[in-house]
Amino acid sequence: MGHEELLARHRAVMPRWMALYYEHPIELASASGRRVTDREGRTYLDFFAGILTNAVGYDVAEISDAIRSQLSTGVLHSSTLYLIRSQVELAEKIAELSGIPDAKVFFTNSGTEANETALMLATQYRRSDQVLALRNSYHGRAFATVAITGNRGWSASSLSPVKVSWVHGGYRFRSPFKDLSDADYVKACVADLREVIETTTAGDVACMIAEPIQGVGGFSSPPDGLFGAFKEVLDEYGILFVSDEVQTGWGRTGEHFWGIQSHGVTPDAMTFAKGLGNGLAIGGVVARGDLMDCLTAHSLSTFGGNPIATTGALATLNYLLDHDLQANAAKLGERLIDGLRDIAADRPAVGDVRGKGLMIGIELVGADGAPDAAKAVAVLEGTRERGLLVGKGGLYGNVIRLAPPMTLTEDEVEEALGILEDVL
Template identity: 90%
Template structure:
């Protein structure tokens, strides 16, 4: 099936000749995905896989979904692929209205971008301008993107290439419980310890007038690290004392993927000042954005536009994706299939000491692999990544130490596909 005689080995050589050396590729022998349908993808050399990583959680509905493809084709048929935000875009306005209503944020306004990185960059601009402060609180083990400011608030040096920063960042405990100094505390005591740490950080490393805290409800690249429910509610009580804004990075946790809630932050019972989103909204189309309180969104005094953000094609496709997700109650399916997946993995883990932790919510599941003394074992994660591919299953990898297998299939995944994945994972582990 290799096009023009170009198989994986030849394409890899060409990739390495012209692409950056720091551009990560999975597998000892990287693959090109050439065809896809449902939850299965086929590589250029004809091998088919069950996809349990969904293009880094982005193909939320799966592949070759008629309703989404039809919406994109209908927009293409108009001939208007692009106009920029200097012109009215009907699909953009309609999608913004829908997201504002779903956000739960009062008087919400929406700004569309092309990625989660750009969304987080925008949120930081808004918060620092609104508060007239360049101080930001972020969580250890976090990931927020690859741009200058979003990289600066990424608490994982493996994904933050520079010590330079446009903002002054102070780091708070709480997101990654498994290797936290507070690991062995009860949920309530863990939250109290993290709140005490937050207060100490504010008192010792900031001037008090901090712009915002930005946090992922579940840390994605950090290995689907999942704090106890209520942590961010306790944090927000402290933030409110200082007038500090709270930004929830929902790039990976949004659109019902956690199963129990539509937005990840809802597990903590609070409404943030702003949320950033991307990935699953476009089901593969490039789209992200910020939804925020109207006064926060309108705080910029200079003009601005977005050349490509919220363009007619991406917003038409995203609107169809969101409609499909809601009409088919994929949040409920994420909850049901996630329970099966997590339960199955915990059963597997009982007989496999190399599995130190199985965690997550809904269809965001992390498997932390450890050595004999509980130390991180990234070599084991590499072996699982390769072993599952050999058996026809695609999974992700992450974590602070590169020792966590990440599972995030499309939200349309079926019981039979979960059982198939569990069988492969059981064999490989």
């Protein structure tokens, strides 16, 4: 069956709002390393990795062998009503890596569920339904996570179980403070945060939730130290801080294992998902023990932390640490960003190249500097035609997102830069 036939079947039974890439969408049929092959036999270098999820790449023996070993036991599922050895071992490792004092971990099936859980914990702990979130943010597609998503393109409903106040800071390129120095930018955003708390809330806010680098928002980020400065203000009011590490976790930013560490602050809780499972569905929350234990009703997760997902995730995390993929992300990410900035130097259509490690955004603009979504679509299509898969995002749909598997090689970086130079 070719792509066109499958597309017709897809459109007949799938919702219209379920996005597909490309004028002629493709089905991925096989993969190895950093390359995927579609159903019609075309092979591509993958620089989006299933939206940052295939963090270690494809067909990794150590991960596949661990999953097969668990499959051989016949126990694919037991629910969290029973002890799960791989779940406990994975939680121990994540708690230690988190740096959060007396940390405990709860596993979910996705980043959306993880953020919903964090909101439930924070609002229960603080006995408040007030939440601070950042403009241009994205936190998921469920009821509360849509409410704290500051991006019109992904906000399907105005209804909300929480009261949200919005603060500046995450998207610097089009911020009213963009022309300030780093230090003055931080001061302006901190002043805005304080004013938002004083003017739009009753003071007893449950939490602030923020992505260290805004993913769907176009891989945008503030100067280092902003969230550390925010935390000082939050502490004055007793407001919890939740770092959404769904896209920035596991060393992808290169310089740190968690994105929030660039800001010199330890959050009260972190949410995670995507890269931990290297394709398996897993997410979760790691939080202070007193915060995690604050629920007074029964709760569990039928599928969260299941034996297959936690076995695969544990193998993924061990592989990532054993092979120091964080260092690889730092090294090759620097080469990618430098190469892209060289390319952008004489191309006025590129308004900004930004990011850290293997999490890089290319913002495309018109002659007047306005967002140009059509150019981003053209780059998306042009790179695919030349054998490179990239992502697209941003508040205005005008940012190309690059987030290849962290096992990326130097030759693959140069190959991708050549294609991007040609297309841009």
